[in-house]
Amino acid sequence: AQRVTQPEKLLSVFKGAPVELKCNYSYSGSPELFWYVQYSRQRLQLLLRHISRESIKGFTADLNKGETSFHLKKPFAQEEDSAMYYCALRRNSGNTPLVFGKGTRLSVIA
Amino acid sequence: NAGVMQNPRHLVRRRGQEARLRCSPMKGHSHVYWYRQLPEEGLKFMVYLQKENIIDESGMPKERFSAEFPKEGPSILRIQQVVRGDSAAYFCASSPGHPSEQYFGPGTRLTVT
Numbered sequence: 001a002q003r004v005t006q007p008e009k010l011l012s013v014f015k016g017a018p019v020e021l022k023c024n025y026s027y028s029g030s031p032e033l034f035w036y037v038q039y040s041r042q043r044l045q046l047l048l049r050h051i052s053r054e055s056i057k058g059f060t061a062d063l064n065k066g067e068t069s070f071h072l073k074k075p076f077a078q079e080e081d082s083a084m085y086y087c088a089l090r091r092n093s094g095n096t097p098l099v100f101g102k103g104t105r106l107s108v109i110a
Numbered sequence: 111n112a113g114v115m116q117n118p119r120h121l122v123r124r125r126g127q128e129a130r131l132r133c134s135p136m137k138g139h140s141h142v143y144w145y146r147q148l149p150e151e152g153l154k155f156m157v158y159l160q161k162e163n164i165i166d167e168s169g170m171p172k173e174r175f176s177a178e179f180p181k182e183g184p185s186i187l188r189i190q191q192v193v194r195g196d197s198a199a200y201f202c203a204s205s206p207g208h209p210s211e212q213y214f215g216p217g218t219r220l221t222v223t
Contacts (some may be wrong), residue, residue, distance in 0.1 A: 043216045046212075098145075
């Protein structure tokens with residue numbers, strides 16, 4: 001079975017501090033991992049996918065297959081980063097559904 | 111492109127009534143996914159449809175729930191004889207016809223009184 005775990009329900013950091021949102025997954029095959037973000041009053045949108053290896057809005061995430069983790073990191077948090085962040089997994093075999101974690105609410109304090 | 115549209119945004123139903131939730135995918139997208147989010151939970155997959163076909167309904171409750179995506183018109187998620195436990199946010203996502211990002215709608219918040 002596939003499962004995504006985000007251990008922190010809420011994470012508060014000061015502006016300018018580093019941020020790490022944790023995500024661990026369980027899946028026996030080779031998954032595709034994503035981070036989605038939902039800003040206040042906006043719809044869920046894709047932030048990162050591991051196969052792109054991009055940095056979006058200063059965020060990066062590296063897939064660690066040994067630790068089955070896909071933690072989201074940013075060196076210096078900004079107030080506009082405050083949002084709900086969801087880690088998601090998809091079986092790497094086509095247009096399959098996403099499996100989501102419960103989400104972490106990031107609050108960046110000025 | 112207006113993005114994925116869902117209506118209504120909020121729906122209130124009494125126990126025993128029917129709820130119909132609509133999802134219009136992005137232009138050119140033929141794949142639709144429905145997810146449900148209960149309070150304090152992540153989004154949980156319900157059903158995956160392509161035009162006129164149900165591809166995967168493994169997340170759909172066996173009773174009272176059904177979904178369709180006709181050749182013309184929006185995808186419909188139908189919940190018959192709603193109960194309080196059906197109160198949740200229902201999200202629709204669409205994608206084009208190859209492994210790709212899923213684009214989400216704003217969701218429909220269903221409240222059963």
